[in-house]
Amino acid sequence: MGGLRLLAIGGSRTRYGHSRVLGQCLMLQTNDLESIAVDSHLNDFVMVVRPSGPPVQVVPVNSSGLVPHPIAISDPNIIQYVSLAVDDEDNLLIAGYDTRGAVIIDTLGTGRSITSPALLRSLTGSKTGLLPATGGFARNDMTIALDPVTNELFVYNATTDLTHIQVSVFAAKASGDVAPVRTISGPATGITGPGFEAGTNKIAISADGRLFVSEPNGRILVFAPGATGNVAPSQVIEDSTPVPAAQGGIAVRSCHCHCQHDDREKADDGL
Secondary structure, three states: OOOEEEEEEOOOOOOOOOOOEEEEEEEEEOOEEEEEEEEEOOOOEEEEEOOOOOEEEEOOOOOEOOOOOOEEEEEOOEEEEEEEEEOOOOOOEEEOOOOOOOOEEEEOOOOOOOOOOEEEEEEOOOOHOOOOOOOOOOOOOEEEEEOOOOOOOOEEEEOOOOOOOOEEOOOOOOOOOOOEEEEOOHHOOOOOOOOOOOOOOOOOOOOOEEEEEEEEHEEEEOOOOOOOEEOOOEEOOOOOOOOOOOOOOOOOOEEOOOOOOOOOHHHOOEO
């Protein structure tokens, strides 16, 4: 039986500089990692797909050493958990599928209570256009990410057979059966299926509103803020030398403190 080792890395707010390990903990029975999210207090939310354990476990800030009984969070609306995110109020978003295979993205009030968060809102229904898990339930075919400035919700979503792939963008704090404000999809986008390994984020959003999409062969597709429809990426980042065909995850470091909607170009972003 394996375990998950979490390292807390600290450093300055400058773009470059030295970092050091602030703390670490070993969580037993959590090697089936699917997703992780961190709030502004540096509490770690870890999604685990081991059937015998709680689906989301929380490692509080400053935890160190062995944590045999981490805080457990579950969502009765979801039977298959896929992806996590944390909003600007430190509330936890959980994306997954219900008993019918329909997508549900619930927001739990962890900003007020980590131990017993209330359900704040639920995004689900036919108007959302989110793709169901057809042909059986799949893993890693959905990634959620939040714009660190506008708090818009981006959802990478694919059917199990990969016949439909899209990135849907919803208004901040969208709830109920509502349509996305825009959807990026089509052959011109170059967006393909999810990563081969569970726990890899397909998308990330920078503080200037750009969408980054991880692709095989070390390629990263970058879409301009507000991109919609069957549109080509504004930039493609790739290594000049051949790399393995496997696809990894992606994350963007964004300085979203004190960033304004009309001054996004000053945000400090790093890939």
